[in-house]
Amino acid sequence: MVVVLGLPVVHGHGGVAWHSFKQLLDAGRGSHVTGLAELKRYLARFGYMAKPGRDTTDAFDEHLEVAVRRYQTRLSLPVTGRLDNATLDQIMSPRCGVGDDDVERPVSVALSPGAQGGVVSRFTFFKGEPRWTRSDPPIVLSYAVSPTATVGYLPPAAVRAVFQRAFARWARTIPVGFVETDDYEAADIKVGFYAGNHGDGVPFDGPLGILGHAFSPKNGRLHLDASEHWAVDFDVDATASAIDLESVATHEIGHVLGLGHSTSPRAVMYPSIKPREKKVRLTVDDVEGVQALYGSNPQFSLSSLSEQGTSSSSPRRLLAGSARLLCTVLVILVTQL
Incomplete structure (x- = not known):
């Protein structure tokens, strides 16, 4: 349970606070507890069971048990089929709004050819494995942070620096470059902060619920919930409910590139994060x-992953790759002048 200044934080989903799920602790098949109907809607929202009808009850039936087991398996939790502490803590955590196994966008788990001992990789893709392409390689994508869809307490320069670091983090691993542009409408990737229903069919739900969402290639939209308390530096922001902007930005850029959620709790692409x-x-x-x-x-x-977050993530190092890629970006910048 998330606590701020001694009070429970209400993080909503469909008008009902996720923190209310705490009363479901230890519920299992055969239980009948107020709130189970809302839990079924939550699990359906993120792809673990069929969308419940209006006559959904608070009964813990076999369908809910299957969904709970699927949720526990997918998020690398102990598979008990019951709403134990670990499962409820995960459910009540702030998370990404992209479904974990959405029936309209199913994901696939791939074997890692280089993994030692035949370990199964836990990364996933959107259905069809969409990705960005260019007719004339290399791939260079433009991005822009909305000048209007903002949060007033964060300096625009600080927000831009966060996204510069986040894009650079992915760019150093793949032959894809990112260049920031002031032309928001023309950008390949459009970043903005929005609250509630913001016109994309996937409304936000208030503090500490759904933190953000992004669409698969080549949509390019990356949206963050303006109702959250976003932080760019925990050393100067002591707010207990603060969410690290760079962490969520890095995660959502993974979706923009075509990655689904990972089942590895350590991975950036794991669906949830704590305040x-x-x-x-x-x-x-x-x-x-x-x-x-x-x-x-x-x-x-x-082997260079351990160095990430230091000099390799400098705000000015937007591109990582071959000299050809860097030259291409320079040409683009010159032509925009």
């Missing part, structure tokens, strides 16, 4: 997933 948690370093699973879509940056090696 005041910073999770920006790509794991082997994240990298192998994105490289399966785009190939490897010739100058990148998996």
Whole structure:
């Protein structure tokens, strides 16, 4: 349970607070507890069971048990079929709005050819494995942060620096470059902060519920919930409910590139994050997933992952890759002048 200044935080889903699920602790098949109907809607929302009808009850039936087991398996939790502490804590955590196994956008789990001991990789893709392409390689994508869809307490320069670092983090692993532009409408990737129903059919739900969402290639929309308390530096922002902007930005860019959610709790592409948690370093699973879509940056090696977050994530280092890629970006910049 998330607590701020001694009070429970209401993080809503469909008008009902996720924190109310705490009363479901230890519920299992055969139980009848107020709130189970809303839990069924939650699990349906993220792809674990069919959408319940209006006559949905608060009974813990066999369908809910199957959904709970699927949820526990998918998110690497102990598979008990009951609403134990670990499962409820995960359910009540703030998370990404992209479904984990949406029936309209199913994902596939791939074997890692380089994994030791035949370990199964946990990265996933959107259905059809969509990715960005260019008729004339290399791939260089433009992005822009909306000048109007903002949160007033964060300086625009600080937000732009966060996204510069987040894009650079992915760029150093694959032969894809990102260049920031002031032309929001023309950008390949459009970033903005929005609250509630914001016109894309996937409304936000208030603080500490759904943090953000992004669409698969080549849509390019990346939206963050303006109702959250976003932080760019925990050393200067002591708010207990603060969400690290760079962590969520890095995660959502993974979706923009075509990655689904990972089942590895350590991965950036795992669907949830706690308040005041910073999770920006790509794991082997994240990298192998994105490289399966785009190939490897010739100058990148998996052994360099431990260095990420230091000099390699400098705000000015937007591109990582070959000299040809860098030259292409410079040409683009010159032509925009």
